[in-house]
Amino acid sequence: MRNNNKSGMSAEAREMDGRQTAKRKMEEEPNRLIKQIAQEKYKYGFTTDVHTEVIERGLNEEVVRLISAKKREPEWLLEFRLKAFRHWQTMEMPAWAHLTIPEIDYQAISYYADPTAKKKGPKSMDEVDPELIKTFDKLGIPLEERMALSGVAVDAVMDSISVKTTFKETLMEKGIIFCSISEAVREHPDLVKTYLGSVVPFCDNFFAALNSAVFSDGSFVYIPKGVRCPMELSTYFRINAANTGQFERTLIVADDDSYVSYLEGCTAPMRDENQLHAAIVEIVVHDRAEVKYSTVQNWYPGDVEGKGGVYNFVTKRGHCRGVDSKLSWTQVETGSAITWKYPSCILGGDNSQAEFYSVAVTNNYQQADTGTKMIHIGKNTRSTIISKGISAGKSQNSYRGLVRVAEKADNARNYSQCDSLLLGSHCGAHTFPYMDVRNETAIVEHEATTSKISEDQLFYCNQRGIPTEDAIGLIVNGYAKEVLNKLPMEFAVEAQKLLTVSLEGSVG
């Protein structure tokens, strides 16, 4: 990887340098730049050489027990896992999504990989394997104290284990719990027991059942009553080991009158085999609390031939339990070979609000079937859905959403807008919205458009000396702005770059 060799330069300088070289090359031979960018598009594709303890491949009750034992879990959690596992065995993989999923051999995957196994759990920065720290440095994740200024508390998860959580002490002063879920199980069992599986029950769907049986690490956040979390909380997920699946589980509880903004990022090495990622995120929002959940998903999408890549089958759901509660999902989906993901909201409390902002980009042979569910149960509940799909190459990009208004949800209001942008004539953009309305006072609206970048827009940019590639980047960013604006600052910059990089070379 070219970028990594020049580690002495700052990211911006590297980029500037790259642009200039690229421009020069462009003059010599226009196609070379495109080819070059296409080849090095995924810059997080490296692997880290650390000793990783991986358990035998395959899935059976013994494996579930082994994972539980390795994590020294209490009896009730083992029971929970076993119940989920037994239920999973009775289920079939869902086939309703607009995706072509190759047969997945669930026995060929290892369900637990621990890169920290050499030492028995890191206690301070010094004890963490320097290779791991380097990995997260490469990814630009501020684990070190020197990054303290950026003011983001990070929980870094590699494979099945949470490597390091920063700022834990600062947060603890305010009573905020931010730690890995395994730690939470040990130290705050009552909280975990109360909320785990309360939003996404183990029997919810095929992948949720699988996750409930074998989930490894993930983050746990608890914001006590009346506390406004002073910094952004962030988890960074990375799959490293080969032939393993990642099954993390995130649980966020915002007690009355609290506020938290939570970010999630993810990457994986480039490998020829497909890797499975089946996560669950559960969010509970109590009276007048607000949770903002942002994701920049950049798992390895496979190469231009569609070989390799991560299967991303995720169940994310939030429950606005309290009155006047608010939950906001923002996602930028650029990675994964296959994405199956519907961050949803159950608007249980009266006057609760939910938002879903999404940009999903697919290129080459990527497939995405993503969207949301808004279940209106409480009175005067409001939800907004803004979804922007961008498809290029030979990819398929679908929006699938459900808006349900229950009988008792008086004055429910929903507005959905989902637009698709097609770049190229071999890709597909699809919209599958469902609206079930059972209350006459509800107002539900859905709008969707599909279009391509118009010749006029490109011509206008070209006229003013902006090359076509840059113009497309500009137009796409403008198109996605509504969503990108909802992201926290650090992420917005990353997401914007990602968008441009993901699409480079895709328009001919």
Next chain:
Amino acid sequence: MKAEQQYIDLFTQYEGMINQHSAEVMNHFRRQAFEDFCRLGFPTRKQERYKYTDMAKLFLPDYGLNLNRLDIPVNPYEVFKCDVPNMSTALYFVVNDAFYSKALPTGHLPEGVLLGSLREMAEQRPELVARYYGKLAGTSKDAIVALNTMLAQDGLLLYVPKGVVLEKPIQLVNILRADVDFMANRRVLIVLEEKAQAKLLVCDHAMDRVNFLTTQVVEVFAGAGSTFDWYELEETHNATVRCSNLFVRQESDSNVLLNGMTLHNGITRNTTEVILTGRGAEVNLLGMAIEDKQQRVDNHTFIDHAVPDCTSNELFKYVLDDSAVGAFAGKVLVREGAQHTSSRQTNRNLCATREARMYTQPQLEIYADDVKCSHGATVGQLNEDALFYMRQRGIPQKEARLLLMFAFVNEVIDEIRLEALKNRLHHLVEKRFRGELNKCQGCAMCK
């Protein structure tokens, strides 16, 4: 007993009789349809296509069939008075599933135009009917189509040869007439050759207070440059179940308007599938449903843009009162290479009560990049501001509501390309909203 069994038994036992009273061309498909039906069984609500209507339940009761083709004593002219003033139409009747040939309208159809019993035509012109029959309505995927193909013995054929223009709209009245609970399986075949033009108004009426179940399969072939209007008006009663499957294939530059209006019904399931196979083809697909009590209307539409430069417009409006249930599922497929497609799909719905339910599912599946496609759906109530505005100007609340409701559905009526019918429908819809239209207008029973 499973719902399918009685139909399987019926066919096994009476296959000979069914064949005997039908035409060779139609019999040709029966066996295959039977096998498909046995394999598929009635669709369940787990199938995406039938998510909102439980078909097996509708087909479970015991209905009588007229397999022996006995003449049902009825003089449609006595029981039915055409109720569209100022519209000069050629009026034809279909009683249950048989073309009524005893009293045909005077005045000749243009040279070469065929209109009449499908069974008779299939015997007289087997080569013509065989060229089209069963070519669009495949039995391998949909059990209801398979059931219809397996049991239908008669129906209607309209054939308009090249370049012939039918000036007068044809009005076809489907009369359901029986003394016991009755099932009718009707088949309609419409062929328009190159540059032909025709307008067809179909009205569904139920004459007797028994339970009716009708299945209808309509196949429309619109040749290059042809123009075809299909208006379907359902005015039956609450004990009627209607399952209609309408298939349309359009050649280049053809223009088809399909308008299905449900004013009074029991349970209605309309499936419409349009495939645009020639450049420049345009389809306008409209629908309207006014429902109250326990009525249900489920419209399922599918438009397939298979070639470039085609246009489709879709507009469906529902007004739901009492415990009525409305469902709309519309899919537009733009195939790879179908550039310059223009497609618009709109579904708007009014729910008047807590018990009324609306399910809507507007879908787009697009594989070409140079297209203009949009869809929109809304479920809501009348605009409070508009109501307030009218009341301010002395219009009583009730009247204001009615006015807004007319305005809401008028958008669909205004697309009708028959002036007289448009006026008549305005009137019918108004009566319907005022609760004065209790049963079908125009039949002797309510006069």
